[in-house]
Amino acid sequence: MKFLNKIEEYFLGVSLAIMVIINFGNVLSRYFLRASWSFTEEVVIIIFVWNSILAAAVAYKHGAHLGLSVLTDLLPEKMQRYVGILGALATTVLMAILYKYGMEMVRTQMRFSQATPVLGIPSWIPSSAIPIGALFIIIRAIQSSYIAFKEGGK
Amino acid sequence: MALVLFGIFTGLLLLNIPIAISLGLSTILSLIIFDFPLSMFPQIMYASIGKFTLLAIPFFILAGIIMEYAGISKRLIKFANVLVGHFRGGLAIVTVIVACFFAAISGSGPATVAALGAILIPAMVNAGYDKGMSSALIASAGGIGIVIPPSIAFVVYGVLAEVSIGRLFVAGIIPGLLMGIALILASYYVMRNNENLITYPKATTKEIFMAFKDAFWGILSPVIILGGIYGGFVTPTEAAGVAVVYGLFVGLFIYKEIKIKDLGELLVKASISSATVLFIIANASVFAWLLTTGRIATDMANALMGLTSSTIGILLIMNVIFIIAGCFIDAISAYYILVPILLPVIRTLGIDPVVFGVFMTVNLAIGLATPPVGINLYVACNISKLSLQEISKKVLPFIVASIIVLLMITFIPQLSLWLPNFLGIR
Amino acid sequence: SGGEGNESARPQTLRMSITVSENSSWYEGATLFGELLEERTNGRYLVDVYPNEQLSGGDTVRGIEMVQSGVTDLDIHSTIIWTGIDPKFTVVNMPWLIPSYDEADAALSGPGKEMLFDLARDKGVVPLALGESGFRQVTNNVRPITTPADMNNLKLRVPGIRMYVDLFSELGADPTAMNFSEVFTSLQMGTIDGQENPLDVITSARLEEVQKYMTMWNYSYDTLMMTVSENVWNSLSDEDKVIFQEAATEAMDFQKQRAREINAENLEYLNEYMEIYEMTAEEIAVFREAVQPIYDAFESIIGLELLEAFGYEK
Numbered sequence: 001m002k003f004l005n006k007i008e009e010y011f012l013g014v015s016l017a018i019m020v021i022i023n024f025g026n027v028l029s030r031y032f033l034r035a036s037w038s039f040t041e042e043v044v045i046i047i048f049v050w051n052s053i054l055a056a057a058v059a060y061k062h063g064a065h066l067g068l069s070v071l072t073d074l075l076p077e078k079m080q081r082y083v084g085i086l087g088a089l090a091t092t093v094l095m096a097i098l099y100k101y102g103m104e105m106v107r108t109q110m111r112f113s114q115a116t117p118v119l120g121i122p123s124w125i126p127s128s129a130i131p132i133g134a135l136f137i138i139i140r141a142i143q144s145s146y147i148a149f150k151e152g153g154k
Numbered sequence: 155m156a157l158v159l160f161g162i163f164t165g166l167l168l169l170n171i172p173i174a175i176s177l178g179l180s181t182i183l184s185l186i187i188f189d190f191p192l193s194m195f196p197q198i199m200y201a202s203i204g205k206f207t208l209l210a211i212p213f214f215i216l217a218g219i220i221m222e223y224a225g226i227s228k229r230l231i232k233f234a235n236v237l238v239g240h241f242r243g244g245l246a247i248v249t250v251i252v253a254c255f256f257a258a259i260s261g262s263g264p265a266t267v268a269a270l271g272a273i274l275i276p277a278m279v280n281a282g283y284d285k286g287m288s289s290a291l292i293a294s295a296g297g298i299g300i301v302i303p304p305s306i307a308f309v310v311y312g313v314l315a316e317v318s319i320g321r322l323f324v325a326g327i328i329p330g331l332l333m334g335i336a337l338i339l340a341s342y343y344v345m346r347n348n349e350n351l352i353t354y355p356k357a358t359t360k361e362i363f364m365a366f367k368d369a370f371w372g373i374l375s376p377v378i379i380l381g382g383i384y385g386g387f388v389t390p391t392e393a394a395g396v397a398v399v400y401g402l403f404v405g406l407f408i409y410k411e412i413k414i415k416d417l418g419e420l421l422v423k424a425s426i427s428s429a430t431v432l433f434i435i436a437n438a439s440v441f442a443w444l445l446t447t448g449r450i451a452t453d454m455a456n457a458l459m460g461l462t463s464s465t466i467g468i469l470l471i472m473n474v475i476f477i478i479a480g481c482f483i484d485a486i487s488a489y490y491i492l493v494p495i496l497l498p499v500i501r502t503l504g505i506d507p508v509v510f511g512v513f514m515t516v517n518l519a520i521g522l523a524t525p526p527v528g529i530n531l532y533v534a535c536n537i538s539k540l541s542l543q544e545i546s547k548k549v550l551p552f553i554v555a556s557i558i559v560l561l562m563i564t565f566i567p568q569l570s571l572w573l574p575n576f577l578g579i580r
Numbered sequence: 581s582g583g584e585g586n587e588s589a590r591p592q593t594l595r596m597s598i599t600v601s602e603n604s605s606w607y608e609g610a611t612l613f614g615e616l617l618e619e620r621t622n623g624r625y626l627v628d629v630y631p632n633e634q635l636s637g638g639d640t641v642r643g644i645e646m647v648q649s650g651v652t653d654l655d656i657h658s659t660i661i662w663t664g665i666d667p668k669f670t671v672v673n674m675p676w677l678i679p680s681y682d683e684a685d686a687a688l689s690g691p692g693k694e695m696l697f698d699l700a701r702d703k704g705v706v707p708l709a710l711g712e713s714g715f716r717q718v719t720n721n722v723r724p725i726t727t728p729a730d731m732n733n734l735k736l737r738v739p740g741i742r743m744y745v746d747l748f749s750e751l752g753a754d755p756t757a758m759n760f761s762e763v764f765t766s767l768q769m770g771t772i773d774g775q776e777n778p779l780d781v782i783t784s785a786r787l788e789e790v791q792k793y794m795t796m797w798n799y800s801y802d803t804l805m806m807t808v809s810e811n812v813w814n815s816l817s818d819e820d821k822v823i824f825q826e827a828a829t830e831a832m833d834f835q836k837q838r839a840r841e842i843n844a845e846n847l848e849y850l851n852e853y854m855e856i857y858e859m860t861a862e863e864i865a866v867f868r869e870a871v872q873p874i875y876d877a878f879e880s881i882i883g884l885e886l887l888e889a890f891g892y893e894k
């Protein structure tokens with residue numbers, strides 16, 4: 001897990017940094033070299049989607065996904081621990097479905113050898129962010145609810 | 155189907171399941187119950203995040219975090235305090251004014267909250283303001299970001315409704331400022347019994363000058379961003395990236411409060427904050443897809459519109475529709491769903507589509523701060539580390555104040571039209 | 581479901597996705613298709629038209645993918661969007677390959693049409709008929725464009741598709757594939773000098789408010805294709821397939837005729853706000869000559885046979 005943590009964090013940091021660099025580089029290039037980087041939108045969006053979906057997984061570890069605890073706060077502490085598991089369960093169900101159909105989408109794009117319009121990057125590279133992200137989210141959701149359960153709910 | 159969808163959503167929400175998951179899962183379960191194909195799910199997820207206009211969100215969130223780490227925030231606050239700290243509640247006024255100022259830079263609500271919250275929430279707490287109230291004020295003020303130009307919302311509306319974007323932009327200025335005034339009045343109402351507010355002695359000219367000098371680089375940042383956009387150097391989305399680079403430059407080389415080794419932490423923090431917002435937007439888009447495809451939105455709108463035939467009555471009902479929509483879906487999804495449904499009605503009634511655009515945008519700006527689905531609220535929660543219900547309670551007075559402005563805009567079309575007409579903008 | 585004489589069966593409502601708004605020739609064509617289908621199948625098939633790419637969250641290429649996967653039943657998309665599925669579709673858009681209505685009508689009823697349809701079939705959808713998005717024209721704030729030299733250093737927004745980016749670079753301009761949502765503000769503020777689009781897009785996005793010059797140079801033609809998902813198509817009886825086919829052809833012929841009428845109206849309207857220059861055949865020939873390297877580069881992507889089917893002569 002520690003290894004995974006590091007990889008994830010490196011990925012998030014580096015990808016966001018690249019997005020900023022490309023975005024800013026395009027401005028500089030347009031003014032000083034009189035040449036826009038026409039690929040910028042395509043590349044930045046591919047990185048953006050990957051960054052967002054993997055960061056959504058890491059966000060589980062930090063408990064950053066908000067919910068409404070108005071009702072569950074009224075429950076006795078012991079019950080609250082079990083309700084806490086429901087969040088991970090719901091996440092797992094939804095993300096498993098997303099994984100299944102996400103893989104289907106990726107396979108279709110591979111079958112039709114679809115590519116992005118400017119750079120011709122195979123479309124499955126950006127698209128696989130969805131199923132792979134779903135997998136990471138499942139892992140993180142289960143992990144965080146397990147920890148929360150052991151620590152006696154919150 | 156509407157009942158099943160909203161029923162499951164509410165149920166999941168009350169079980170304290172993350173809002174993003176509640177939106178997505180209620181949609182998928184409804185699709186399964188009503189035997190719809192599920193293969194749209196990953197496609198809509200991808201399409202909703204993979205939008206260029208959303209890039210401003212991580213960029214402005216990162217810029218906000220950098221300005222905090224760089225020490226820009228605390229210097230700006232100190233300067234603001236020196237200027238208005240001797241007024242009771244001065245910082246609330248500063249917040250709204252800076253929000254209007256920032257609204258003229260950023261085209262998106264959550265981006266405005268992100269850029270301001272990191273600076274102003276801690277500042278207000280230090281000055282004795284209630285944390286929930288400060289966060290709620292900033293979440294509401296962030297809505298001004300889509301009413302005062304530039305505004306992604308107006309661009310989307312303008313393209314969908316085929317009206318002049320230039321005219322919409324100018325039409326949004328007065329309503330945006332009115333929202334600002336209403337929020338200031340509301341904060342005074344909320345603060346009226348707060349004994350803890352710190353009022354500082356009036357600063358001397360020398361102190362003001364010193365604070366100005368110290369905060370100079372921070373004060374310059376909106377100037378650079380605005381100058382970049384209005385000078386034709388950068389697009390609004392690029393401006394967000396410029397804000398990041400500028401903040402880093404000041405933090406690394408001028409104030410020297412950011413160390414190179416902090417950069418990783420800053421980037422990871424920003425990625426996570428931004429992802430919680432985008433994860434909700436992605437799932438809200440799936441929810442919105444079902445509202446459209448299942449004709450739920452059309453049926454509900456038609457049913458409501460059938461209640462009356464008077465123009466004012468219909469406008470008021472539309473207000474209700476928008477505010478309900480704003481409780482569940484994000485503003486941009488709302489435009490895609492509602493503009494095609496409601497615009498024909500507006501044309502039949504002979505209402506100026508520009509007025510309608512302003513009216514709809516103000517509505518959805520309010521929706522950004524209404525629970526349960528209020529993107530501005532999430533960003534504010536993220537920054538202040540408060541729970542959604544803590545902020546939700548405090549946001550009510552600001553929503554009421556905004557709704558009063560909304561009613562003014564509904565009944566007085568000149569509030570939107572006077573300025574563009576006066577300036578001769580078609 | 582539903583064969584001949586099965587009139588008691590529940591009518592099947594098909595979802596059709598189009599890229600543009602309900603005030604467009606596309607929508608008129610799509611609506612007519614629905615009416616013809618309803619009439620000729622005695623109400624067994626109905627069509628719900630969803631404008632503005634609502635069904636795919638505003639994303640055009642996903643709009644096609646959803647027909648591929650059968651989530652959406654029918655769609656109308658232009659070849660520019662189809663380029664995101666297969667770059668060969670760019671053949672129709674190649675610079676000055678199809679520079680007039682007459683040539684468009686000839687090219688798209690010749691062997692090229694069947695070749696486009698085959699490409700679409702390879703991508704898992706069933707093409708029904710072709711329509712028209714129209715010719716793309718260029719606007720800017722610097723000078724009227726009459727020669728390739730006028731393109732020099734112009735900051736132009738072009739579609740995020742390789743052919744267009746390469747083409748304008750070749751002409752000496754500085755193309756940027758900026759997102760369309762930022763175009764209006766960027767033209768207004770001078771971040772970019774100009775853009776290119778069909779007249780209906782220029783008009784509906786109100787770009788005449790922020791642009792001085794327009795050159796009518798018909799440099800890139802864009803055709804529309806109505807397709808139906810394999811799921812739906814395979815469920816149809818042979819008689820119904822004929823009905824679908826004929827209704828689509830009639831509807832898209834009507835769409836094309838309406839597109840041309842609307843184009844003429846738009847030109848008249850835009851003429852009041854911009855200085856419009858109509859390029860002569862000689863001037864066009866100079867441009868066509870200047871962009872030969874683009875043909876050389878794209879020949880391997882598109883294939884010589886397909887190019888020649890649209891009138892290209894090497």
Ligand code: NA
Nearest residue numbers: 257299302304
């Ligand atoms: Na704004």
Ligand code: NA
Nearest residue numbers: 480521524527
């Ligand atoms: Na809301």
